[in-house]
Structure formats: structure tokens, C-alpha cells
Amino acid sequence: METAERDAEVALEQRHVDTVYDRLDELRDVAVRAERDGYNYSHARVPGAQYERDVFVYQAAKRLHTLDAEHEGLVFGRLDLDGPVTRHIGRLGLRSAEQKPLLIDWRAPAAAPFYQATAADRMSVIRRRVIRSSGRTVLDISDDLLDTEHADPGETGLSVIGDGALMAALARARGERMRDIVATIQREQDEAIRAEARGVTLISGGPGTGKTVVALHRAAYLLYADRRRFEGGGVLVVGPSTVFLRYIERVLPSLGEDAAALYALGEFVDGAKAVRQDPLKVAAVKGAGRIRKILARATRLAPPNAPETFTMVYRGEVLRLREGDLIEARAAVQRKNQQHNHAVTEAGRALLVALWRKAKERIETGLVPAEFSREVGHRNEFLEFLHAWWPELTPEEVLRWLSDERRLGAASQGMLSRQEVSAVAASLTEPDWSVSDIPLLDELAGILGRPKRPKARRDHDGDSIQELTTTQDRLYTRAPRAERGSDYDGYAHIVVDEAQDLSPMQWRMLGRRGRQASWTIVGDAAQSSWPDPAEARRARNEALGRLPRKEFHLTTNYRNSAEIFEFAAESIRRAVPDADIPKAVRRTGAVPVDLRVPAAELTATVVAKVAEHLAEVAGTVGVITPADDRGKIAAWFEPHERLHVMTALESKGLEFDAVVAVRPDVVAAESGPQVRYVVFTRATQFLTVINAQD
Numbered sequence: 001m002e003t004a005e006r007d008a009e010v011a012l013e014q015r016h017v018d019t020v021y022d023r024l025d026e027l028r029d030v031a032v033r034a035e036r037d038g039y040n041y042s043h044a045r046v047p048g049a050q051y052e053r054d055v056f057v058y059q060a061a062k063r064l065h066t067l068d069a070e071h072e073g074l075v076f077g078r079l080d081l082d083g084p085v086t087r088h089i090g091r092l093g094l095r096s097a098e099q100k101p102l103l104i105d106w107r108a109p110a111a112a113p114f115y116q117a118t119a120a121d122r123m124s125v126i127r128r129r130v131i132r133s134s135g136r137t138v139l140d141i142s143d144d145l146l147d148t149e150h151a152d153p154g155e156t157g158l159s160v161i162g163d164g165a166l167m168a169a170l171a172r173a174r175g176e177r178m179r180d181i182v183a184t185i186q187r188e189q190d191e192a193i194r195a196e197a198r199g200v201t202l203i204s205g206g207p208g209t210g211k212t213v214v215a216l217h218r219a220a221y222l223l224y225a226d227r228r229r230f231e232g233g234g235v236l237v238v239g240p241s242t243v244f245l246r247y248i249e250r251v252l253p254s255l256g257e258d259a260a261a262l263y264a265l266g267e268f269v270d271g272a273k274a275v276r277q278d279p280l281k282v283a284a285v286k287g288a289g290r291i292r293k294i295l296a297r298a299t300r301l302a303p304p305n306a307p308e309t310f311t312m313v314y315r316g317e318v319l320r321l322r323e324g325d326l327i328e329a330r331a332a333v334q335r336k337n338q339q340h341n342h343a344v345t346e347a348g349r350a351l352l353v354a355l356w357r358k359a360k361e362r363i364e365t366g367l368v369p370a371e372f373s374r375e376v377g378h379r380n381e382f383l384e385f386l387h388a389w390w391p392e393l394t395p396e397e398v399l400r401w402l403s404d405e406r407r408l409g410a411a412s413q414g415m416l417s418r419q420e421v422s423a424v425a426a427s428l429t430e431p432d433w434s435v436s437d438i439p440l441l442d443e444l445a446g447i448l449g450r451p452k453r454p455k456a457r458r459d460h461d462g463d464s465i466q467e468l469t470t471t472q473d474r475l476y477t478r479a480p481r482a483e484r485g486s487d488y489d490g491y492a493h494i495v496v497d498e499a500q501d502l503s504p505m506q507w508r509m510l511g512r513r514g515r516q517a518s519w520t521i522v523g524d525a526a527q528s529s530w531p532d533p534a535e536a537r538r539a540r541n542e543a544l545g546r547l548p549r550k551e552f553h554l555t556t557n558y559r560n561s562a563e564i565f566e567f568a569a570e571s572i573r574r575a576v577p578d579a580d581i582p583k584a585v586r587r588t589g590a591v592p593v594d595l596r597v598p599a600a601e602l603t604a605t606v607v608a609k610v611a612e613h614l615a616e617v618a619g620t621v622g623v624i625t626p627a628d629d630r631g632k633i634a635a636w637f638e639p640h641e642r643l644h645v646m647t648a649l650e651s652k653g654l655e656f657d658a659v660v661a662v663r664p665d666v667v668a669a670e671s672g673p674q675v676r677y678v679v680f681t682r683a684t685q686f687l688t689v690i691n692a693q694d
């Protein structure tokens with residue numbers, strides 16, 4: 001294409017981009033003024049002014065926040081339609097002072113043809129243009145002519161510049177954070193993004209097909225399409241790990257949305273954030289549904305330090321409750337089927353009944369039941385005993401009890417093998433919780449019931465500190481999750497990523513938070529590390545209930561070069577013949593390197609390959625290791641900002657420009673060939689596989 005023609009077209013777009021940014025600056029000034037006026041208003045000591053000021057300032061601050069977040073690459077597309085009509089597409093909608101549309105939000109119906117039009121069904125689109133900018137400067141444009149009958153620019157008056165905005169986007173170096181794809185969303189992805197909110201949207205597809213990025217754009221779309229509903233209830237995004245969430249957390253704000261709460265599976269219990277993974281065998285026991293019965297039984301055992309006898313003197317007579325009496329009293333309380341933490345009154349009653357029986361045996365005259373209960377029930381010694389015998393329990397302490405093999409053995413009688421009991425008990429002696437402990441704590445919270453004592457007030461609770469902070473402060477510092485709490489159960493929508501890995505207990509944990517939610521669930525069965533997919537599917541169906549479902553399937557791999565993906569696909573086909581294999585679209589000429597070296601040479605080979613990759617890519621390099629070797633292998637390298645060493649399970653959902661897979665055969669033996677497939681499909685440009693000869 002002629003450079004002069006390209007320059008002229010770039011200059012044309014630059015003029016529009018300038019107009020848009022000028023308008024953005026104007027609106028920003030208005031928002032700043034509105035916020036300042038809000039503060040002035042508050043000095044006017046009018047009844048109700050405080051509240052109105054707050055609303056006013058809140059709206060202004062929010063608008064400011066949106067305007068600031070959308071600054072980069074604000075205008076990224078243009079449609080030339082029959083008519084002729086021109087529409088510019090961007091990250092938010094803007095009108096001129098005269099109310100003429102300057103920019104159409106990518107989520108608006110009027111922007112849909114930008115993503116959905118094809119030559120066969122061009123939806124009145126003549127030319128689609130992708131505009132690439134840096135800050136306020138247009139760098140390049142790339143066109144797609146859909147009206148091929150009028151391909152002659154002379155007829156439409158439209159120039160057609162270059163092609164391959166998608167290919168250029170895919171070839172770009174990968175950084176620490178996932179980027180949004182608003183400029184290059186493909187049609188099959190767009191269909192899933194814009195699908196109706198109701199019910200359950202299931203999105204499947206092989207590695208790199210954009211499942212994560214599509215799910216996040218869908219969250220942004222839903223917030224746009226029905227802001228009241230989704231911002232009100234909130235959108236929960238669930239990912240496999242905190243590393244993964246860090247990788248994706250910027251995508252949503254850059255789409256203009258901060259009403260979504262991002263949670264890793266290890267973060268659903270306040271104060272018990274888990275990052276550690278249990279060995280697969282232990283995780284399999286903790287994740288399966290049968291553990292529920294074991295937990296329920298554990299809560300019914302007497303607490304380890306509970307007193308086993310009680311003695312008091314009543315009217316000169318010694319009344320003694322022995323172990324058998326107390327076991328009977330405990331059973332009587334439990335027959336009432338109340339949650340443990342709500343049954344303390346019932347427990348007191350059962351003790352009084354037992355004591356009354358003793359009193360009747362010893363004291364022959366003048367006993368009145370109501371008087372006895374009132375008098376004994378208020379005595380300090382009785383109340384102290386009651387609270388020691390029936391203490392309020394936290395999920396954490398009950399789960400810790402099970403680190404005692406005998407106790408776990410008693411709670412799991414007939415359900416776990418001796419080896420399983422020892423392995424699970426041993427895992428619970430670790431000082432921190434594992435990711436698979438979190439659903440157990442959550443389940444226990446449900447079984448035990450919330451303690452009745454008043455909750456400590458959090459110091460960021462809005463109204464109590466109204467005079468100390470501004471609404472804007474609160475808006476910016478607010479973590480939506482903190483406001484809702486990790487056990488909040490009123491989400492309007494839940495997005496579950498890497499859903500193929502969720503255990504039945506994890507599905508229950510999410511189900512409790514989504515009773516009123518619609519869902520978007522994305523996953524790929526061939527990347528699963530969960531050993532019993534049939535049970536997990538049943539648990540998923542229970543969590544989703546009878547909501548109507550719609551399914552979308554993504555077929556193109558946008559991450560891996562075709563060479564890398566062919567290598568990876570070959571490895572999974574052998575293990576999972578019906579794996580969902582997408583088509584990789586980008587050929588680079590760089591064939592994966594597959595090495596098998598003597599064990600003594602492993603370190604030197606890995607170190608040399610990593611150095612080579614760091615030199616040849618501008619973006620990130622990932623070294624992916626078996627579970628137990630990460631620490632050892634990480635110590636082979638000096639810290640480097642583009643280098644990341646992680647285990648195979650930790651690499652789920654991530655991507656790197658180059659990957660060095662260290663001993664993937666061990667990964668496959670430990671966690672299955674599906675997890676090795678995950679490792680191979682993390683690379684965008686270069687893949688080096690290094691196994692050791694034993």
C-alpha cells in the first residue's frame with residue numbers, strides 16, 4: 001500500500017482521535033468541578049445536604065474514574081456503513097457538546113457489526129477499520145473490506161489499508177498482565193460475549209481460544225447491558241490461583257468496569273487465604289462430596305478439651321454428671337438438629353435436665369423444676385461449665401481437630417482407608433491452609449452456623465467515618481470484595497474460569513454464593529487435573545440448579561504458534577483421543593525443541609536455554625516445573641523481571657513468549673498428561689522441552 005495514502009488515512013483518524021480526547025478533557029473538567037462543588041455544598045449545613053453531597057460527589061468521582069481508566073487506546077475502530085454512515089468505536093461512549101455521537105461504546109448494539117459482520121453477512125458494513133494508538137497518537141490502521149462487490153475504492157471513496165490487525169495483536173510480546181482484546185474480538189467470541197445474561201452460559205474450547213478473555217469481556221458487557229442489576233448484586237469472577245488473578249485483574253478496569261470481585265479458589269474464607277496445593281491424593285479426598293459426611297460427624301464429636309464430668313452442690317447435696325450422662329446430654333442436643341453455634345441454649349437445657357435427674361435422686365422434698373432451672377441455670381459455675389462443654393466453634397478449629405488421626409478415623413469410620421486417614425491428617429498439621437481446605441472451612445461454616453456474638457466493626461465501614469474520608473477516597477480505596485465479604489451470597493453473575501478443575505466441594509462453595517446468579521462457565525476438559533470429572537459434573541449441576549443453559553464453542557487457538565500447538569496436540573491426542581483440538585492460526589517457523597539429557601546435565605541445559613530465550617524474546621519467559629522441584633529450579637537463576645519459575649499447576653491460564661518445560665514427563669506421571677498439555681500450551685513463540693534420562 002502506498003505510504004502517502006496510508007499517511008493520509010492515519011492523519012484523518014488522528015483528527016478524529018484529537019476531537020475525542022478534547023471532548024474527554026472537557027468532560028473531565030466538568031467532573032472535577034462537579035466534585036469540588038459537591039464539597040462546597042457540604043458546607044451549606046442544610047438538612048439532607050450531607051446525603052445529597054455524597055451522591056453528587058460519588059457520581060462525579062465515578063465518572064472521573066471511568067474517564068481516566070479509558071484513556072489508553074480510547075478509539076480503536078471505525079465502521080463505514082451503507083448510507084454512507086461512519087461510526088467510531090471505542091472503550092466508552094462519548095457525544096459532542098451538540099450531542100452528536102463521537103464514539104460508540106464497543107458493547108452498544110450499534111457497535112456489534114464491528115465484531116459480527118463478515119463478507120457473507122456484512123450487516124451494512126462496507127469497511128471495518130482497526131486503529132492502533134499509543135496514548136493520543138494514532139500509530140497505524142488496518143482495514144477489512146466487506147463489500148467486495150464495491151471493492152473499487154473509486155466507487156465507495158474509501159481507501160483500504162493493510163490487513164491483519166489480529167495477526168499483529170497476536171504476534172505482540174506478552175507482558176505481566178493480560179491485555180484486553182476489544183479491538184480484535186472475533187465473531188464466534190463476540191457471540192459468547194453478547195449472549196443473553198439469563199441462565200448459564202457454557203463456553204468450551206481448547207487451549208488459547210480466548211476463553212478467559214471472552215469471559216472477562218462478557219462480564220464487562222453484562223455490566224454495560226444491565227448496569228443496575230449487575231452492579232447492584234455484583235459480578236464474581238473466580239480463577240484458579242492468585243497468580244492468575246494478578247495476571248487478569250487489569251483487564252476488567254481497562255474495560256471500564258470495577259464492579260466485579262475477583263477471587264481465587266483459595267480466597268473464599270476471610271482470614272484463611274490459601275495458596276498451597278495438597279498432593280493430588282489428599283486433594284482428591286478433600287474435594288470429593290463424601291467429605292461432607294465426615295465433616296458433619298466431626299462437628300458432633302465432643303471438642304478435644306471439653307470437660308468430661310461436672311460436679312456442683314445444690315441444697316447441700318453433691319450433683320455429679322459423669323461421662324455417660326454428658327454423652328447422653330450431647331446426643332439429646334444433637335437430636336434437635338440445630339447448628340452447633342446456635343444450640344447453646346438447647347445444650348444448657350439438656351444439662352439442666354441431666355442435673356434435675358440427679359437432684360431428684362438425692363433430694364426428696366421441696367423440689368420445683370422451674371425454680372431449680374432458674375437457680376442453677378444462673379450460677380457462674382454452671383455457665384462456665386456449659387461454655388466449656390459446648391463452646392462456640394470456628395470452622396478452623398474443627399478442621400484442625402482432624403489433624404489428629406484418631407479423631408479423623410472416628411469421624412470417617414468406614415469411609416476412608418487407613419492410608420487416606422494418615423495422609424489427610426498429616427496435611428492438616430501444616431501451619432497454613434491448602435486450596436482444597438478452603439471449601440471444607442466454608443462447608444463447616446454452614447454446618448456450625450455463624451457465632452451470635454456481635455461482629456467487630458470494620459474501620460472502612462462507610463457511614464461511621466463519613467467525616468474522615470471523602471466519597472472519592474472510598475470509591476478509589478474500596479475493594480469491592482471487602483465490602484461484600486467473602487461469604488456474600490447475593491451475586492448477580494458468577495464467572496468461573498478453568499472450570500474443568502473444580503472439585504465437587506469447590507462447586508458447592510460457589511453454589512452457595514450464586515443462588516440468585518446467572519453464570520458464565522468456561523473450561524476445557526482436556527486440560528483437567530481433577531480425577532473424577534463425573535462427580536464434579538454432578539456437583540456443578542447441583543450448584544446451577546434448573547437454570548436454562550446455552551453453549552458456545554471456540555475453535556481457534558490465538559495463543560500458540562501453529563508449530564507449538566501441533567506438538568502439544570500430538571501429546572494430548574495419545575492420552576485423550578477425543579480432546580477438543582482448536583486450530584492455531586499463526587505460523588512462525590520456530591519448531592519446538594524436544595531434548596532428553598543426562599540427569600547431570602539438566603541444570604546446565606535449562607540455564608542455557610533460558611538465557612537463550614531471554615535474549616530472543618521481548619516479553620516473558622516461563623520455566624515450568626514438576627510440583628516438588630520449583631524451589632530447587634528457581635534457585636538456578638538470578639532474579640529477572642521477565643523470568644517466571646512456577647509449577648505446572650500454577651501455570652494454568654497463563655502464557656509466556658517462551659516456555660522451558662522442565663521434566664514434563666514427571667509432571668505427566670504426577671498429575672496426568674492433561675497437565676503436561678497445559679504446560680506445552682503456555683508458549684506463544686518458543687517452546688523448549690527438557691526431560692532427564694534416568
Ligand SMILES: Nc1ncnc2c1ncn2[C@@H]1O[C@H](COP(=O)(O)OP(=O)(O)OP(=O)(O)O)[C@@H](O)[C@H]1O
Pocket residue numbers: 166169170179180181184185186189205206207208209210211212213214524527558559652653654655681
Ligand atoms: N480476538 C482476539 N484478539 C487478540 N488476541 C486474542 C483474541 N482472542 C484471544 N486472544 C489472545 O489469545 C491468548 C489466549 O487467550 P485466553 O488466555 O483467554 O485463552 P484460554 O482459552 O483461556 O486459554 P487456556 O484454556 O489455554 O488457558 C491471550 O493472549 C488472548 O489475549
